[in-house]
Amino acid sequence: MRRLLEMTKRSLIASTMLFAAISKGAFAEVSLSGILTDVEDGNRFFTRLGGEAQENLTLTGLIEGVDYVLTTALIDAVSEEEVDSAETTFTAESTEMDLSVNLLVPRNEGDLNIDYITRNTLRTVDVKAALIDVKGEAADPARGIQVHSIQRMNVISVADASDGNDRLHSDGGKVEVTVGYENMVEGYNYTIWGQMLTPSGQSRGIFASIAKFVPTTKAGELSLVFDIPLGLDGTSVTPSVGIYHQNRIEIREDGNLIWLLDAPKPVMIASDTDLDDRALMIEIGVPFGEHDYAADN
Structure with a gap:
């Protein structure tokens, strides 16, 4: 009461x-x-x-x-x-x-x-x-x-940056990778990061990135340039490229990418790796098994 x-x-x-x-x-x-x-x-x-x-x-x-x-x-x-x-x-x-x-x-x-x-x-x-x-x-x-709806990115082309073909000199050089993206947010800060792989999917330790990518349209294209060092004569490489939340990753001095430990998930938004598409591979120097040894004598 x-x-x-x-x-x-x-x-x-x-x-x-x-x-x-x-x-x-x-x-x-x-x-x-x-x-x-x-x-x-x-x-x-x-x-x-x-x-x-x-x-x-x-x-x-x-x-x-x-x-x-x-x-x-x-x-x-x-x-x-x-x-x-x-x-x-x-x-x-x-x-x-x-x-x-x-x-x-x-x-x-x-x-x-x-x-x-x-x-x-x-x-x-x-x-x-x-x-x-x-x-x-x-x-x-x-x-x-x-x-967001499903955000996508795809590797469109891979070429020798100097002449546009699919073969690089044995001394190395620059490889330009053209990437397409869809459904990105205009004005948002992303990081584009990629690495070169062997045909079997192993990393070559060759990296390229755009640390801060701010799209002005939802869909478009961009380019990554990889520096291929001397010493890979007779091999092939193909790119793997991803797009990330810029504030959830860090690019190390060697060019590799690490995820921040306290970053919310997901960290990577979209990626593209195609080991089966020969058009996305770059031959370096003379392919293994095709060297004309008779010409050396």
Whole structure:
């Protein structure tokens, strides 16, 4: 009975405060701002696997001592379909409060990137009418997230950088590898890294990279140039190239790539290695078994 009386007293106090606030038009001053990001690394881009988003919100114009309910929904920016929601009940300890809301982001099974935004509705516990109803915009980098479709890259061509053919001088030289990419995010920082392999897939310890690649279009082409050293006469090499989150890897002094231990997964976004395509191999010097030994005498 005592507990019931205390609850009733608290409700009456809150109702009195609300009535006073309504009379003064205080609710018109309630506002919300926030930032929506990937909970793992703090950016707004997700791989096709989805994950978990976190929206850090700041609410102002609250009334101290009043109980509120904040409903946050994650919605498709185009269809406005709701994919997840969370309800947060809190008592305002001051006129301004910070809250964090976590939402599940679904996988992207389609061929196009998907933009998601949130819709936040604030009301008091005792009143169903919304004080504020705020929806984000996909174009706002602070309020919209994007889940990538399958991102691809493929090796288009491999050639001697000096003359464009598929054979390199026995003294070595430069090999230019042209790579195509699809569904990348304009303005995002990637790293392109590759290595030369033997026809059986063993690494030759020959690396090339673009430490910071920032695409201006979703699809396009780029070039990697490998320095082939002396001493590989009579062999063949073929490239393996991948694209990585720049902030999740490190390029060592020898050109090799390592994954940062505390980096969220995935680290590599897409790659291409084709050991069976002879058109993507470079012959160095005279192929083994084709040397004209009679000409040496």
